[in-house]
Amino acid sequence: MAHTAMSGTGTTAEHDPLQTAVWRLRSRGCWTDAAALLASRAGAAAALQRTALLVERCLFTGDGWGEAEDGLRTAEALAEDDDDRGAAACERGQLAYASTVLNVRDRADEARTALGRAAALLAPNAPGRPLLDFRRGLIAEHIADSPQSAKAAYRRAHAGATAHSDPLLLSFTWRHLAGLALRDGELAEARHGFAESLRIREELGYLVGTAPALAALADAEPEPEATRLRAEATRLFRLLGGVPSWLAQHLQPPAAAV
Template sequence: MAYTARSGTGTTKGDDPLQTAVWRLRSRACWTDAAALLERRAATDAGAALQRVALLGERCLYTAQGWAEAEDALRTAEALAQGDDERGAAACERGHLAYASTLLGVRDRADEARSALGRAAALIAPGAQARALLDFRRGLIAENLSDSPQSARAAYRRAHAGATASGDALLLSFTWRQLAGLALADGELAEARHGFAESLRIREELGYLVGTAPALASLAQAETEPEATRLRQEAARLLRLLGGVPTWLGPQLVAAQARGVQAV
């Protein structure tokens, strides 16, 4: 199976039963179990190895745990990668893992993140499907590590266009959310509300449960009371259902509720 940037819900007719199982586990924050389903294939197949890295990297980002396992999986994927597409995808995963480590304060790997994504950009062709995910991740670095919202917006827009063209609905939910966040920072409430609402709609339609609580909390930032409180309460309910994942969302919700404003 070739690695792509697509989310792969695994719920449409003709989907690989393995991918269906992986998606259902992933969407419910069971990344370790999802990665275990791919372990045998990932030992020899670069595409499966890259998908396994993406799962374990997402676990790191949502829980701030599992770094050693994700790094081991990444080294396997890098060793198996052949050709520019696979090497570029592996570099993209390395950059994202380094970004997550920096963002969550585990270890400052900002230079590694930028270098890896730059290497990925040199390897992944401009029109390739994987380019949208790369553009999105470069936008995250521009926004959150380089404090460059204009560069981030341009990267997110490229990612949004690429995700639209390839039909990657899950990536679209992420680009909608990040673009909405930038709009909110600029005081464009209507634009922000629309983007956050689109992100939430897509995640609910896909059944991406682990990403629904953050989407609800994001929409609350652009809503007025009492709707904002209702959205935060629903986010908190889902957070409890998933055992406190993502781990960074709970404190934001508590602080927002205490202040009577929306979480950042």
């Protein structure tokens, strides 16, 4: 199961205390609390950030769809320019993607349309473009079952995240490129990508994303390291109250060949 990326670490060059608090809550899976901190801030940017948090909550927990839709409509209404409208469309596409892959409701066409609209609105060098490329990769991989298209999109996102110094998004692109490598039997490449993803998430303190990174790396490692990694992933998963909800099925070792 793929999960979402909202770019950035939640801190700013000015070390905004509010953004630091939002990041700390988000990184521990407390999306509702993080979004509540932004309620006092007016304007399109705050509405978009709040929406992104609520959309991420949906994909990690399978819950909160109504609140995310409400936040998204507010962000769309407050959008002031093409960057805002493109970012809102990107979040709508991600929410529709989440609904589809979690089998809540098939919204695949809506996801494609929304991300296509975002692509038309965001300039090629816009800060939000790498995240859009990553999400188009998710659609290609998990809905269209087109790994080559997904790989191209992930590579664009990876290059963009590097150019924009976005380490969290890089942790997602490393992980998903590694997943495609594992699918192709390229174990060394997969192991490297999963390890980079895990390293970045540990350095950022992105706790809610660390258990999935550990479990992914376990799939590319031999025993006994694979068992150790899954045990650590399970510990974190339980510590966070079973979040992300879709990870449980990935914490068991693969069935032995017969």
